[in-house]
Amino acid sequence: MMNSVTRKAGVVAATAFGVILVSGSIEGSLFAQEKLPEGFKKGDLAPEPAAEMIEAGKRVYFTKCVWCHGVDGAGDGPGADRLWPRPRNFNQGTFKIRHTASGELPLFDAKKPIPGQNDLFETVTHGLPGSAMPPWEGILTEEQRLQVLSFVTTQLVKDRKFTDKQSESQTILQLAELKPKAATDESKKRGSELIVEKKCIECHGVEGRGDGNAFNLKDDWGFPIQPADFHKCWNFRGSRQDPYNVGNIFRTFSTGVNGTPMPSFADNTTVDERWDIANFVNSLCERDTVGNPLPIDPLTDKPKINFVVPSNLVEGEIPADMENEAWQKAPKRYVAMGGQITHKPRNFVNRIDDIWVRSLYNDKSVVYLLEWDDRTKSVAEGKLPWAPMQVNIEIKEQDPKTGEEGSIAANQNKYAIYNDAIAIETAVKWKELPAPIKPRFLFGTNDQFPVDIVKWEADGSIRAFLGTGWDKDFIERDTYEENLKVLKGEWKNGRWYVMIQRPLGNKKDQDYEEDTFFEVGQYIPTVFFAWDGHNGDAGRKMAVSAFYYTFLNPPIPRETYIYPVVIAFGVVLLEGWVLTRRANKKKGKTL
């Protein structure tokens, strides 16, 4: 407790020092107005919101916000300890997404809810994707959003004052007036060189998957923080529900992210260079095969999900090379992953939130190619304290309330390291169960309705299990394991590429009671599990998907070509009949 008080005091002192520094630099800039970074203009502080607005905002705050942000706005509400990133501590006036220069307060004017001119209003309106902050548009009226912000900026921001002309200033990025540069190949190429030159890759990684220096970064409050993954633009905090908009990247790059190690690059880049970088970063975000942005589901602000994973037929051996044409042509599916929060130990913070799945099959086997971003390659050192098939293992789950020091956010990088792993679970007796009944998604229903689990771990092992219930240890199937093959298992620049081959199963030769029979043209219920070893994931502490379906694309049957022709011929006959009738009738009339 004592510890926490001194630490808080330290933070306050540090912030105060920061304020002095900032104000000092502002005085400096007053002398040389022209020295503003390119694209910025001096702005005025907004007037104080009306007292009624503040009072009304309190009501909004204590209905909606207090549960995470806390009574005093210190980001310590009841929900805080199980969240990472932790909810914002408003007291210091540190806000991430702004149009203002690094270190300055964000734009907020209770009378001007205009996009581009009111940062905090936009944050509340659109939420902060990738965190627990939801978009409040459609829930709170515009008026209510302005009210609650009036309350937060005047009552809960304690160390700074939005209206204090002595200590605060606004140097505003003129984003609306800066025309985006066309995202030509040349511009993107220059951007790719600049992100090396400007050292972006030191934190964000060579491929921009956020895997560089991921372990030493802390925010202003001492909580571990991770660099953004450029390939998941829908998780950008500042994406404003418009993730493929290059302007958002340009803004973040120009103004920095206050409270985090992400600086502003306004001083050492020209506007032109910043557009090049923004264009390049934007081009890294996942796109479909022809390069169009993925369709985003407006209800979740994530890519739209297709629950069918189609598998194409290949003649002969299934290639292990990802660059092979067969893999390039195979449809790639986005599989959304959530934390396993059904049974203990619950995984409130899953660091793997999606995997990309492709599949191919031939007459004997089916191969899954699984790719997912994981900032850290985790291979357990030494022997793990439990056997591979054990599910009920000793891992503590986060207590609901432990204070800042004991929160998930504070302990993020302190877990014992286990193996990264991925598993494909398929229903064993999917055909005997009347649709839509399936064995339970979490390790099967019981002995009668089990699941077939194939699990790969980062130590290179691949195992087959039978799952007979969420709290039952797996049954290992040693004899089956020789049928499995890892065609690829590589971690490169923040991404795992794993290719797993397994038999299609055969009702005649193999025991259909124990493993899944992959029948062509049928929907085979499939669930994916993923573990991040650096997140302390093991046993049931993992990321899970919903039920997807593996679908082995059948060759097109001959009837498909015959019937349409017959139907078309029928239509021709019908046309003839109608016309003759009409002609006869007319003749009858005229005669």
Next chain:
Amino acid sequence: MKALMSIGALVGVVGLLLLVGMIFDVIPSNTVRLVEGYMPFQMLLEFTCYVAGFAGLSYMASSIGMAIPRFWQGIGFWAFVLLYLKFRVYPPIPFSVRAMYGTVSLVAVFMWVSANEEDWKEFKRPIMNVLDASSGTNKLLRYAYLILLPIIIGGFSFNAMVPKSEEPIELRTVHPAPPASTKVHGKTFVLQTSQNPYRVNPEGKYDQEFTNANIVEQGMGRLMKPNANPWDEKNEGYLKYVREGGEIFFQNCHFCHGDNLNGRGLHAFAFNPIPANFTDPGTIAQLQETFIFWRVSKGGIGLPNEGFPWASVMPPWEQHLTVDEIWKVVLFEYWHTGYYPRTWD
């Protein structure tokens, strides 16, 4: 009359431009958002505007001597209904439902064009003209139809027959019939007679009226009543328990059910079926408190088969929470959404 019609026409033009803009993605489709909870009214209002607009437009057209034939009016209106349902309504309506609406509106259009013999004749005329090939253009059209129709229909049937991998449709019962009683932490609760022990007034007596008076206000935002702040230290009874329930909710439930209890939590995007939206009038507002108690305690795994227990990620909360904590969470959910639990009588 004329002024009224021109206003109608103006509304029609603006509305049509908006819709066309949305279809071609020129205008972002969320420019005018359909607001959750107010959608049916908003849609009715919009439809009224459109009908007024069309009436105005057709009046204007005929008054400047460019009357639109009945035939094209009917087809145009039907096409409008289909496009509106497809592009304007969000969340998207499944094709089967749209097909139903489409059929109903087609019947309506037919009734309109065949209201009397004259109208019907006028409607039929373009079709007959093509059939009879009365002019050069019509002759050309007739040949085009003769060739195109079989090709199009054949193409459609080929498309329908090619093996596709579309997600199988599985219909799930969201509120299955509850059992008569449920056993939680060793204690049996009869659903018909159990009461939430925390629905009490400051004196500690079960008091539905008192608690209903202290829930959040209905209407946009669903804010707490000005003098009923659960975070007030002086609270006794109901509001104190609401706060305790809220703490449990925001430590356990919001991950899926969301900060606003609308089923859009942090992990919700990954799951199917999606988490329940408590602000929807079709969920907890339709149910008894004891039903929620049973659902929370037993979770997805405790559902009968029509509720898809195999796919639900809803935890059986008796594994994580005490009986008291579950009752408090239920209390909080009703407070935060502003709904009254249904009673058995």
